[in-house]
Amino acid sequence: MQTIGQFLTDLNPAFLLLGFAAIMIVFFFLFGLNKKLKAYRGQMMVITGLCLFFLLFFLMTFAFKVRKAQMIHTTAATVPRAWIFLMIPVAIMVITSILNGKSGTDEPFGRWQLTLGIALAAFVSVFLFEYIGYYLSSALLLVLMMFLLRERKVAVLVGVPVGWVLFTYFVFAKLLYITLPIGSLWTGLF
């Protein structure tokens, strides 16, 4: 167990995410095989994801290099494990209530592509902070989001990001001294 825990602790978080996603995809198809389960697939996926998350943390607790202190009765793993063990009966209760139909069936998906697209754009804009800076990155994100939400007035598409950049610059950077990333592009140029 300690070896597994140490392996997971040392593993790059990106690989952990990929592994997590792969397992979730498998479950997605598994839940689709059964007619009854298919109606609750979303709810089952959430609780399965939580259980996987808890299992990962449980395995990682074995890598905590600490001996039990005799006077304190606890280790660094005590409290996390307490929450993890409590999750076992809770997960059973959740699954039972879902399968009993107490929570109702899943709500069908709407324009999930739009939601995921905007979330992805937001992630990308955060990664761009380092290169093009917060101001340009947030302005571009605002333009993109408004465009995706069918805003077509040029004055709005230009005015809102400019107003936002001025607001963040004067309120956050100048007034509150919260420095926002400038970006290597601008620091290199000037």
Added chain:
Amino acid sequence: MLEILGYLGQGFLNLIDVTSILLVMLGVAIGIVGGAIPGISPSMAVALLLPVTYSLTPVQGIILLMGIYTGANYGGAITAIAINTPGTPSSAVTSFDGYPLCQQGRTGEAMGIALWASVAGGIISTIILIFFSIPLSKLALKFWPSEYFALCFMGLTTVATLGGKQWQKALAAVLLGLLINTMGVDPIYGIRRFTFGVTALYDGIPMVPVLIGLFALGEVFSNLEKFNGEGEKGKAVDYKWPPFSMHWKLKWSYIRASVIGCVIGIFPGAGGTIASFISYDVEKRLSKHPEEFGHGALAGVSAGEAADNGSIGGAMVPLLSLGIPGSATAAVLIGALQIHDITPGPELFTKQPDLVYTLFASMFFANAMMAFIGVIGTKGFARLTNSLPKRILYPMIVAFSILGSYAVERSVVHVILCLAFGLLGWLMKKYKYPASPVVLGVVLGKLMENNFSRALMVSGWSSFYTRPFTIILFIISIAAIVMPMISDHRKKKAGTLSADAEEDVD
């Protein structure tokens, strides 16, 4: 008693000059704006204005900072109600019912109740502070880690209220909150836990990105899924302030929540967030219409806000009488006092009563100013958010969420966490997993773990079953869980019996 009133009168007289009045107004206005911006906590707002007090007299400096503290605690409610983005962690509870009220077009009522509940909380807790600060501070000193742990456990029982019919899912959500709170360096051993090699996670998962992600982004992502570009302007909103009769109906809610906020605020570390959760739970349990909570109950808004602002007076009790800060903002206030060579503690009341009672008077005054500024300002903000087309409003909320989560620690990792929690919030909302228990878990997790370990260090397991106050708190907690179960069982039984009786009649 007469002596106290005399000193208080003198305190009010000290405030009657143009500079002091302007300073209170300025402080409250800055506080409200700061509190409304996600990522700027009351403690941050007070700390940012701390250098300004160098050039002021001690009294002027303190009243300015008290104005900010008071205003910021209320300011968080404005965005919580208007756009489901709690400006401060303690205003998360306000969004549970405030935002549904806004969606129903009852923004004016929600804003009005939040404002006057905050004012009531501030005034009632100041009265408690003035008359009971010494005995209450003695009570706070008697609290051992085991009592703190039991208090947190009591806070956890509110999950039953937050979950409603989906209580199993609420339990899973609270456990998620508690588990993610164990991330970071272990408080006792200094061992890194679940940090995945990311330095920014050594301090654990911060509250603000979780809050903004789950509530603000979760809501926006959920709305985007249903967005069709048609009819995307806000619903017609009623900007009418609630009539006096509505406040009168909620009078006991105001008083209860204020007292709960003040009492919980006394205990260092507990603060307005736990107070507002517990107060919300109490109100729902006492309500004749508990089913309305979470769907736009006015008592839900008043409970959260009165407790939140009530916690200010509570936090000032240990600060003034013992020199111990009751909250992060109170810690900054101690720094402000020390800058002016004022050492808070028991001697402050005897050596500088003038200053202490001027401070008390300024707390009353700040609340009055908050009512004045709130009446003018919040309507404007509500109008602005409602008049903005959704295709502009949603991108603005996303941009604010990113900025707010970055501003706290200036960390990109926190922004990524915020976005991740946004996606989680969306899925949880979609699949009927309540998100508020996650926040409850995050709020209570660290405090629970610290005090659990401390209690064991002080006197082992026995501290949990030998200290009377700990036992009382545990009994209250267990009763809070078991009583509704028994009541439900009885109702079901009665329902079955009456159904049987009806069948017999048929």
